[in-house]
């Protein structure tokens with residue numbers, strides 16, 4: 001039936017209508033008495049949506065339309081039996097011809113307009129379906145990976161559950177490292193060794209020798225002896241997890257500037273080349289945290305780009321199961337040793353003399369990454385399984401740039417693919433970030449505000465807050481990012497609050513804080529203002545200042561924050577898709 005209409009000798013108005021109606025379903029005009037007017041009106045009134053245009057034809061409309069056509073053709077045939085086609089009637093007057101031609105021209109114009117609109121909508125739709133790309137930036141230990149894990153927990157729960165068990169090994173390592181750090185201080189203190197972690201002016205204020213020596217007892221010597229096997233456990237776990245498990249040691253070497261990249265104005269073909277090279281290095285490398293975890297993964301997820309995450313070396317099922325068997329053995333041994341140390345770990349952590357020794361040395365494990373010794377009773381167990389909160393708090397350093405793809409199974413962007421880029425935050429790793437700037441939708445910049453009185457692990461001369469300011473300035477002033485949405489997370493508010501409650505004064509480390517009230521609200525407002533001013537003074541183009549006060553280890557409040565972030569990023573993603 002349709003074919004017959006398409007075969008007409010000339011492209012009459014009816015055929016033209018037919019062509020359009022095949023792809024158009026008019027919402028408000030189910031009976032197309034005057035289809036052209038209906039289409040035009042609907043198009044002008046914006047009543048034709050992409051679904052209606054691209055969707056299935058409304059059978060009723062189509063049938064009515066065909067009947068109309070048959071009726072008109074039928075009446076023409078009565079007059080012109082020799083002309084079965086749809087050409088102009090032979091007795092057409094000059095005025096009628098002009099009218100017909102004008103109508104045909106108008107029909108063509110509307111048809112072309114609709115075609116063009118359809119093309120644009122298809123294109124916009126394609127762009128909207130492009131993955132949302134989100135970059136997580138910030139200094140090392142700022143909470144980038146913890147934020148990524150929150151995204152996963154909130155929006156990709158299946159992957160979260162598949163990965164959760166793999167973090168068990170990391171948590172064991174974190175706990176064992178806590179214990180070994182205490183033991184190392186204890187040993188030094190027992191052998192009366194002075195403590196000089198670095199050359200920073202802050203740490204020079206530590207003068208343990210000015211105080212009377214601490215008296216240790218047999219209990220402490222026993223604790224050291226009983227917990228000694230944990231040194232080897234740490235080495236075994238580090239060997240299993242690879243480079244990412246090694247924390248940076250304090251150094252006084254000036255490693256690099258706050259932020260380095262070759263060409264601030266770059267982003268052309270060169271940057272793509274550079275990016276490819278870096279991807280090869282980072283995503284397929286065997287040193288990132290994702291790769292480290294893959295070794296402990298029980299399942300083999302086929303989604304979320306996990307296959308890109310470092311499994312570049314071919315593994316046969318046999319070798320995999322052999323490796324898994326060996327890993328299981330090692331894991332069992334490790335768990336056995338840790339579980340047998342449980343009571344001693346608790347005694348060590350709760351001992352007042354040990355506490356005094358750590359205080360004198362200004363060692364605060366609570367503020368550092370991967371603090372788990374408080375949970376030793378629960379974790380140092382053969383049947384321990386990590387909770388969601390444990391996984392968020394587990395610490396494994398990010399090396400290079402790790403791409404993490406997932407389809408949101410939740411929230412406003414359900415079904416949408418997101419690509420999150422988690423980067424290593426040390427000064428020397430920052431040069432690797434730049435190639436990822438050129439087509440990113442948004443950046444979450446994490447600035448931890450609790451360590452206003454701490455130094456960078458990679459350069460003990462640099463204050464952490466100062467480093468965040470410098471880094472923030474570099475990101476804000478980057479021309480390639482001038483139109484990118486940047487969302488600032490002033491993170492570790494929980495630790496800031498604890499620090500202020502302990503009586504640590506901000507002005508001692510940040511003189512410009514002056515005599516302001518030393519409380520959380522005043523401090524966050526002050527830091528926020530400082531970041532805002534930097535953004536205002538250094539952005540090539542003014543942009544909105546989005547800021548959230550966060551403690552990303554708090555999964556509930558972070559889920560709320562991420563909801564707002566998701567919405568804001570998506571709005572911008574769609575706006576840009578429409579503009580393009």
Ligand SMILES: Nc1nc2c(ncn2[C@@H]2O[C@H](COP(=O)(O)OP(=O)(O)OP(=O)(O)O)[C@@H](O)[C@H]2O)c(=O)[nH]1
Nearest residue numbers: 140141142143144145146370393398425492551552
């Ligand atoms: N108390 C507290 N701890 C946090 C917070 N954010 C992150 N952490 C912890 O800080 C440590 C470092 O966090 P990560 O997410 O690994 O830091 P990162 O920015 O990815 O660091 P790199 O990978 O080295 O660049 C982890 O043990 C986190 O659990 C926070 O808001 N509060």
Ligand SMILES: [Mg+2]
Nearest residue numbers: 144145397398
């Ligand atoms: Mg990280």
